[in-house]
Amino acid sequence: MSALLEVRGLTTHFDTRGGVLKAVEDVSFEVGEGEIVGLVGESGSGKSVTGFSILGLVDAPGRIVSGSVRFAGRELVGLGHGALRSMRGREMAMVFQDPSATLNPVLTVGQQMRLAIAAHERVGEAAATARCVEALTIVGIPDAARRLENYPHQFSGGMRQRVAIAIALLNRPKLIICDEPTTALDVSIQAQILTEMKSLAARLGTAMIWISHDLATVSSVASRLLVMYAGRIIEAGPVASVLRSPRHPYTRGLLNSLPSMARPGQDLVQIPGSMPSLANLPEGCSFRPRCPKAQEDCKVMPALTGDGARAFRCRHPLDREVAA
Amino acid sequence: MLGFVIQRLMQAFVVMLVISALVFVGVYAVGNPIDVLISPDATQLIREQTIRAYGLDQPLWKQYLDFLGRLSRGDFGRSFVFNMPVLDLIFSRLPATIELTLAAVFGATLLGVPLGIYAGYRPESPISKAIMALSILGFSVPTFWIGLVLIFTFAVTLGWLPAGNRGDTVTIFGVQWSFLTWNGLTHLFLPALNLSLFKFAMMVRLARAGTRETMLTDTVKFARAAGESEWTILSRHVLRLIAIPIVTVFGLELGSTLAFAVVTETIFSWPGVGKLIIDSISTLDRPVMVAYLMLVAFLFIVINFTVDIAYAALDPRLRTRRAA
Ligand SMILES: Nc1ncnc2c1ncn2[C@@H]1O[C@H](COP(=O)(O)OP(=O)(O)OP(=O)(O)O)[C@@H](O)[C@H]1O
Ligand SMILES: [Mg+2]
Numbered sequence: 001m002s003a004l005l006e007v008r009g010l011t012t013h014f015d016t017r018g019g020v021l022k023a024v025e026d027v028s029f030e031v032g033e034g035e036i037v038g039l040v041g042e043s044g045s046g047k048s049v050t051g052f053s054i055l056g057l058v059d060a061p062g063r064i065v066s067g068s069v070r071f072a073g074r075e076l077v078g079l080g081h082g083a084l085r086s087m088r089g090r091e092m093a094m095v096f097q098d099p100s101a102t103l104n105p106v107l108t109v110g111q112q113m114r115l116a117i118a119a120h121e122r123v124g125e126a127a128a129t130a131r132c133v134e135a136l137t138i139v140g141i142p143d144a145a146r147r148l149e150n151y152p153h154q155f156s157g158g159m160r161q162r163v164a165i166a167i168a169l170l171n172r173p174k175l176i177i178c179d180e181p182t183t184a185l186d187v188s189i190q191a192q193i194l195t196e197m198k199s200l201a202a203r204l205g206t207a208m209i210w211i212s213h214d215l216a217t218v219s220s221v222a223s224r225l226l227v228m229y230a231g232r233i234i235e236a237g238p239v240a241s242v243l244r245s246p247r248h249p250y251t252r253g254l255l256n257s258l259p260s261m262a263r264p265g266q267d268l269v270q271i272p273g274s275m276p277s278l279a280n281l282p283e284g285c286s287f288r289p290r291c292p293k294a295q296e297d298c299k300v301m302p303a304l305t306g307d308g309a310r311a312f313r314c315r316h317p318l319d320r321e322v323a324a
Numbered sequence: 325m326l327g328f329v330i331q332r333l334m335q336a337f338v339v340m341l342v343i344s345a346l347v348f349v350g351v352y353a354v355g356n357p358i359d360v361l362i363s364p365d366a367t368q369l370i371r372e373q374t375i376r377a378y379g380l381d382q383p384l385w386k387q388y389l390d391f392l393g394r395l396s397r398g399d400f401g402r403s404f405v406f407n408m409p410v411l412d413l414i415f416s417r418l419p420a421t422i423e424l425t426l427a428a429v430f431g432a433t434l435l436g437v438p439l440g441i442y443a444g445y446r447p448e449s450p451i452s453k454a455i456m457a458l459s460i461l462g463f464s465v466p467t468f469w470i471g472l473v474l475i476f477t478f479a480v481t482l483g484w485l486p487a488g489n490r491g492d493t494v495t496i497f498g499v500q501w502s503f504l505t506w507n508g509l510t511h512l513f514l515p516a517l518n519l520s521l522f523k524f525a526m527m528v529r530l531a532r533a534g535t536r537e538t539m540l541t542d543t544v545k546f547a548r549a550a551g552e553s554e555w556t557i558l559s560r561h562v563l564r565l566i567a568i569p570i571v572t573v574f575g576l577e578l579g580s581t582l583a584f585a586v587v588t589e590t591i592f593s594w595p596g597v598g599k600l601i602i603d604s605i606s607t608l609d610r611p612v613m614v615a616y617l618m619l620v621a622f623l624f625i626v627i628n629f630t631v632d633i634a635y636a637a638l639d640p641r642l643r644t645r646r647a648a
Contacts, residue, residue: 057548059540089551102546106564106639115560116550151640167550 003030010067038222092175093168099160103152110148135166158189230286237310247317357608401611421596427516432523440531462525471591488593515592534566575631583620
C-alpha cells in the first residue's frame with residue numbers, strides 16, 4: 001500500500017539579500033493514512049517551511065527548488081494555483097501556533113467557518129450552520145450553536161485553538177499539519193488538547209504531521225518521529241525506538257536537555273554552541289561544529305541511512321542501546 | 325452604549341462652550357469692523373449710532389454674554405454685510421460645499437481604496453508602480469496649481485468642461501443640488517477632481533500599507549491553508565482588517581474638506597461656504613465668522629462621534645470593552 005503523503009528530496013530555499021537561505025534541504029518522509037508523525041527540531045530548523053512547502057504556501061522570496069510531494073498518488077509540486085487551492089482545506093489542512101493571530105479578530109467564528117466551507121462547496125445556510133456546529137462540538141466546544149455568533153476574543157486561548165482546529169476539520173481533510181498548535185497555551189490545556197487531538201485523529205482516521213520543538217510533546221502524540229536540524233532530517237524512526245536509543249548525536253543531545261529525561265537532581269545537559277546560519281552552512285554535516293564525535297570524514301555530508309524503520313544521517317552513530 | 329452617548333454629549337457641550345469663547349475672542353482680535361461698516365466721511369453722530377446699534381460699545385465680556393444669550397435662543401445674529409440672519413446665509417451656501425465635498429471624498433475613497441489594496445497585494449507589478457506614482461503626484465503638487473492646470477487644460481484649451489460656477493441645479497426640499505442635472509455634473513467634475521486628488525493619494529497609501537501588512541499575517545495564511553480564494557481573502561478578510569484607519573481618515577477628511585474647501589472653491593468660483601468665509605474675513609463680518617467657526621467645530625464633533633460609533637461596528641473587541 002502506498003502512503004497518503006510521500007515527500008521525496010524536498011528542497012526549499014529563500015533568495016534573500018544575505019544570500020540563499022537553505023531552509024529545507026533534501027527532506028524525505030512518508031505519512032500513512034491515519035498516522036501521526038512528529039516533526040521535531042529547534043527554532044529555525046525548517047519545520048514550518050516543510051509544512052508550508054507541502055501545502056504549496058511558501059511565501060516569496062521562498063521557492064521549492066526541487067523534490068516531490070505526492071499526496072494520495074498526486075504530484076503537488078508544480079501543480080497550478082487553482083488545483084492546489086482546491087486541495088487545501090479539503091484534502092489537507094494546517095493549524096498554526098498562535099490562535100489569536102490566525103483567527104480573524106473582526107469576523108465571528110461562524111462567519112470564518114462559513115468562508116472555509118464556501119471555499120469548496122455551495123452549501124445552504126442551514127446545512128452550513130449544522131456543519132459548523134458539528135465541527136465545534138467535535139473539538140469540545142460546549143453550546144456550539146450560540147458560540148458561532150461570538151468573536152475570537154470572546155474565547156479563551158485554549159478554546160480559540162479548538163476553533164482553529166474545528167476550521168481545519170470542517171472539510172474533513174485526510175491530513176492535518178499541526179504547526180506547534182499547543183505551544184502558545186498553558187501546560188494543563190496543552191495536555192488536554194494533545195490527548196483530544198490524538199483520539200480525534202484515531203476516530204476520524206485523519207493523518208497528522210505534528211510539528212514541535214518540544215520532544216516530550218511530540219512523543220506523546222506521534223507514533224513516528226522525524227528529527228530536523230538545519231533544514232535536514234537527521235534521524236527518523238518509531239517514537240519509542242528513537243527515544244530509547246537515539247543514533248544521531250544531535251538527537252542524543254536533545255534528549256539529554258529534556259527535564260523529564262534527567263534523573264532528579266541531575267543537571268540538564270545543553271548542546272554546546274548554536275545552530276549555524278542557513279545561509280552559511282558548514283561544509284559537510286551541519287552538526288559537525290557542535291558534535292562531540294565529529295571527525296575529518298564528517299566534512300562530507302553523510303546520507304540518510306539506516307536499517308528498516310530507523311534512519312539517521314551520521315557516519316559515527318551512537319551505539320544501539322541494548323534494551324535495559 | 326447609552327452611557328457612552330450621554331458622556332459624549334456632555335463632552336461636546338463643554339467643547340462647544342470653550343470653542344465659542346475662543347472664537348469670539350479670536351475674531352474680536354482680528355480687527356474692528358466699524359472701519360469697514362461705515363464710510364470714512366460719515367459724521368461722528370452716525371458713527372456712534374452704528375456702534376451702539378451693533379453693540380460694539382459694550383466691553384468684550386458683555387458682548388460675549390449677549391451672544392451666548394441670543395445663541396441659547398437659536399439666534400446667531402445678522403451679517404453686517406448681507407444684513408440677513410447668519411444661519412440663513414450659511415445654510416444657503418452649505419449645500420454647494422456639501423455636494424462638492426461628498427463627491428471629492430467618496431470619489432477618492434471608492435477609487436483609492438481598491439487601487440491601494442491592489443498596490444499592496446501586488447507591490448511589484450507595473451500597474452502598482454503607476455498607482456503609487458500617481459499618489460506621489462497627488463501628495464506633492466499643491467491643490468491650487470492642479471486646479472489651475474485643470475482649468476487651463478479642460479476648460480480653456482480643450483473646452484470640454486466649464487471653468488467655474490455650479491451650473492444648472494434642481495431644487496429638492498428647498499435646497500439646490502447640481503449633481504442631478506447633466507450640466508450641473510459637468511460643473512461639479514473639475515472642482516471635485518481637484519479636491520479629491522490629495523485624498524485619493526492618502527487613501528491609496530493607507531490601503532496599500534494596511535494590505536501589505538495584513539497579507540503577511542497568520543490570518544491570511546490560515547485562510548489560504550483553508551483553501552479560500554485570493555478574492556475572498558482580499559474582500560472578506562483584508563478589507564475588514566484595514567477598515568479602521570481608512571474610516572478614521574475618511575471622517576477627518578470629510579470634516580476638514582467641508583470646513584476648508586476654500587482654495588478649490590475660490591479657483592472654480594464655487595459658491596460654497598469656503599468662499600463665504602474668505603469674504604467675511606476680508607469684510608470683518610464678525611457674526612458670520614463666529615457662526616461659521618462654531619459650525620465647523622460642531623461638524624468635527626459630530627464626525628468624530630460617528631467615527632467612534634463606526635469603530636465599534638468595525639471592531640468587535642471595542643464593542644465588548646465598552647459594554648463591560
Ligand atoms: N518568508 C521568509 N523569508 C525569509 N526567510 C524565511 C521566511 N520564512 C522562513 N524563513 C527562514 O527559514 C528558516 C526556517 O524557518 P521555519 O519557520 O521553518 O523554522 P521552524 O523550524 O518552524 O522554527 P520555529 O520553531 O521557530 O517555528 C528560518 O531560518 C527562517 O528565517
Ligand atoms: Mg515554525
